[in-house]
Amino acid sequence: MVTILITNDDGLYSTGLKASYEALKDLGDVYVVAPAMQKSGVGRSISIMEPIRISEVNVNGMKAYAVDGTPTDAVILGIHKIVGHIPDIVVSGINLGENISTESVTTSGTVGAALEAATQGSAAIAISLEVPDVDKFEFVFKPFDFSFAIKILRKLAETIIEKGMPEGVDVFNVNIPSKPNGEVEITRLARRLYRTRIEERLDPRGRKYYWIDGTEIEDAEEGTDLHAIRNGKVSITPLTLDSTARVDFNNLRRWLL
């Protein structure tokens, strides 16, 4: 029997988590283990300074486990405490909001959870749906259309279950455009997505505080995930855990001296 673990970083109440469940529930033994509350932007954070609790709950018609930690914590506890063995596949998402470029690969909780799953030895998919920025944190109320994302996720999961992950690929990072044109492109990560912006505000007592924000960069190189999404294509980016730079170590040795 195939074992599937589903998690996310939007928290247990996200309709995107339910969508993954709907896509995969009849493919095997499906476990849902996710942060109790939204944990966006936490990357592959792992709780080494705080202990973690687990609650068994029923949410949106799913039996699920709520973890009061990060998405990575949910994967670790999900595998070692709840499932009890390495799952055949871990799916992180469907995230509300795209996760593209080298920036999101390291700052996204959705991708972070998938990287942890791959490290633990499981096949791993991170999947995200492009939604308008202002809707990203309205997941409880907004009726997003997951039907196309569910089809893509199910097909990819079936392929992985049948053939295993391709050699050299640790995680598939999948992004679904808000208005898909039906095409699928295998992409590389765009280098940047945002131009950083800091917004300074005053609290009610007149003291400064800051919001980190960013505006999206305009130009997208062909072949990147950003370019695919901007053009209505599903983007599938194969990721590796090994971020050692591919440079000539002999040259580097000379450079160092």
Added chain:
Amino acid sequence: MVTILITNDDGLYSTGLKASYEALKDLGDVYVVAPAMQKSGVGRSISIMEPIRISEVNVNGMKAYAVDGTPTDAVILGIHKIVGHIPDIVVSGINLGENISTESVTTSGTVGAALEAATQGSAAIAISLEVPDVDKFEFVFKPFDFSFAIKILRKLAETIIEKGMPEGVDVFNVNIPSKPNGEVEITRLARRLYRTRIEERLDPRGRKYYWIDGTEIEDAEEGTDLHAIRNGKVSITPLTLDSTARVDFNNLRRWLL
């Protein structure tokens, strides 16, 4: 004038942060911007759900800026709010505890801060000192010997300031063994460092909670950062921000169908 930004993930009071300051203080304009408290294991977490405050303080004889966020937040606010332009080099560390393998590159706050700095367009070094596990969080009291680490950091920073970062390298991840034999090796990331372990405990009210823990993996492949550190060598690993898997996209397309 060269501009240098120093941060860490052990917090503003760490003697390792002071050691970086001592190594670099006469190389240019040096800014110290770091989390107010320890933020280990948070990777490249970025605060997008919470606003951040900054306090100007004097700590261990340094003028410094305390940020109540993550190491990545400290780099972003340090660059865009405090320094006001992209620094020539950002140094994250000296961390108490080694940061080796693909696991720590994505979960370490020290490395996360350096990845953010590189994304922002700065040269970037993450530097960590191997210390016994039990001492990792005792940074206020323990008199660690940073003298060798300071020498290595200063030399590398001088080389980068003189020549710029080598093409294809975004971050140097430097690890200093606790008992250095004087050798320096350019390494690739080890695949794994820990075998995950979960410890179940009962709180005073008899309810379960969990600690994520791990035991170090025994065998280290030659050429990896883990192998270098185990053999008393300084490990310098060149990192790239681009974790797209280097696989044949045509093969991958066929695999997907």
